[in-house]
Amino acid sequence: MKQKKFIFKSWSSSLIIIALISLIIGALAGTISGFYASSLLTNTEGSFLYPLLQQKILHQFQDKTTDTTKDLSTSILNKEQTVIEVVEKVNPSVVSIVVTKYVTQYYGLQEFPFDDFFNSPFFEFHGPSIPTPVPNEEKQKQEVGGGTGFVISSEKGLILTNKHVVSDEEAEYTIVTNDGEKYEAEVLARDPFNDIAVLKVATDNLPAIQLGDSDQLKIGETVIAIGNALGEYRNTVTKGVISGISRRVVASGAGYSEVLEGVIQTDAAINFGNSGGPLINLQGEVIGINTAISRQGQLIGFAIPSNQAKQVVESVEKYGKIVRPFLGIRYLIINQEMANVNKLPFDYGALIVRGQTITDLAVIPGSPANKAGLVENDIILEINNEKITEIKSLAKEIQKYQPGEEIELKIYHQGEEKIIKVVLEEYKE
Numbered sequence: 001m002k003q004k005k006f007i008f009k010s011w012s013s014s015l016i017i018i019a020l021i022s023l024i025i026g027a028l029a030g031t032i033s034g035f036y037a038s039s040l041l042t043n044t045e046g047s048f049l050y051p052l053l054q055q056k057i058l059h060q061f062q063d064k065t066t067d068t069t070k071d072l073s074t075s076i077l078n079k080e081q082t083v084i085e086v087v088e089k090v091n092p093s094v095v096s097i098v099v100t101k102y103v104t105q106y107y108g109l110q111e112f113p114f115d116d117f118f119n120s121p122f123f124e125f126h127g128p129s130i131p132t133p134v135p136n137e138e139k140q141k142q143e144v145g146g147g148t149g150f151v152i153s154s155e156k157g158l159i160l161t162n163k164h165v166v167s168d169e170e171a172e173y174t175i176v177t178n179d180g181e182k183y184e185a186e187v188l189a190r191d192p193f194n195d196i197a198v199l200k201v202a203t204d205n206l207p208a209i210q211l212g213d214s215d216q217l218k219i220g221e222t223v224i225a226i227g228n229a230l231g232e233y234r235n236t237v238t239k240g241v242i243s244g245i246s247r248r249v250v251a252s253g254a255g256y257s258e259v260l261e262g263v264i265q266t267d268a269a270i271n272f273g274n275s276g277g278p279l280i281n282l283q284g285e286v287i288g289i290n291t292a293i294s295r296q297g298q299l300i301g302f303a304i305p306s307n308q309a310k311q312v313v314e315s316v317e318k319y320g321k322i323v324r325p326f327l328g329i330r331y332l333i334i335n336q337e338m339a340n341v342n343k344l345p346f347d348y349g350a351l352i353v354r355g356q357t358i359t360d361l362a363v364i365p366g367s368p369a370n371k372a373g374l375v376e377n378d379i380i381l382e383i384n385n386e387k388i389t390e391i392k393s394l395a396k397e398i399q400k401y402q403p404g405e406e407i408e409l410k411i412y413h414q415g416e417e418k419i420i421k422v423v424l425e426e427y428k429e
Contacts, residue, residue, distance in 0.1 A: 083282070097199075148161065148274055173186075248390060
C-alpha cells in the first residue's frame, strides 16, 4: 500500500514537475514568439502590420486606385469621344456668312462698314490725310464682313443667325458650307427686339440642327461653340462650360448698341466672326446663338438662349415674318440698389421712364400701354401674377404672348397699387 501510495505521490509530483516545465517552456516560447511577432509587426517604417497582410492591403489599395484611375480615364475618353461625335454630327449644319457690298474705292482708303458686335474695326490709313478718289469713282463689289449661321429647316432652307450680321439692307449675303459649297441668301426676317435674323437659301439639301431647351441648362454644363472664326477659319470648334445664365448685357459695335436680356454666359472661346453660330450641348442640340464677347476679360462670351429663338422660328414658318407683341413703353428694371438710391417703394418691377433724348417718350402715343392709361413713372409690378425682376424682365415676359392677347398688369400708380388690362398689338417698324 505504501508502495502504491508512493507511486501515486510520485505520479503527482511528476505531473507538477511536468506542469512547471511546461509553464517555463510556455513562458519562454511566449517570450520568443512575442519577440518574433513583435519583429514581424514592426517594420522599419513604423507600421504595425504583418508584411504579408500589409502587402495584401497595399495591393488592394493599389487595385482600387488603379480602378479609379481607369474609370476616370474612361470617363474622360468617353466625354472626348462624345464631343467628337457631336461635332461630326453638327458641322454640316453650320455655315459661314459672307457679306459683300458695292463700295467706293479711294487711294489708301475705302468704305468698310464691317458690322459685327465682336469688333469695331480699326483702320490704319496710309497716304494723304484727305483721301483722293479713284478717277472714275466707280464702286466695286467687295467683301465687307462676315459671320456664322446654322440650318434650322432643311426643307425650307432656313438659316438662323444674328441680326447684326445681316443688318445692312444694301449688302448681299452668301452662305458657305463646311465643304465649300456657296449659296446666295435672302434675309427673310430681322427681329425688332432681339439680335436674331432668319435667312433663306434656294436649296433643300442642307441638314438641319435641332433647337434644344435652354431652360434646362445648368451652370458647369459642357458646351461647344462652332463658328467662322476671324471670318477666315470656317467651322472652328471650341469647348467650354456654361458660366452663367440669365445675364443682361449691352452689346455694341459698328455704331449702335442693343440690350440683350436673359443671355447665356460661357467660357467657350468665341472669336470675331463667331456671331450667329451655335452653342451646342453634348446631345448635339443648339442651346444658344453666340452673339457677343467682353473685351474687358478673357473667355467671357454670351449667347441668346435657344428658347428665345424658337418663337422667331415658329413665327417665320407660320407667317413668313417675325411677329412680335408690342406694349409701347420705355422702362428700367428696378433692383435693390436702384430702389435704395431713388427711395422707391419696391425693389422689383419695371419703372416707366423717358429715353435719353426729348423724343424718346416714356409711353409711345397710340400704343397699347397708352390706350390702357399707363404714364411715366408708373411701375409695372406683375404680368399675369408673374413678378417683374432682373431675371424675369418685362420684355422677356411680354414675348410669351401673341398680338391680340389680353394681359393683366399689376401697377403702382401715383402712390397706390391697381390692376389694369392691356391688349397687346403686333409690332410694326
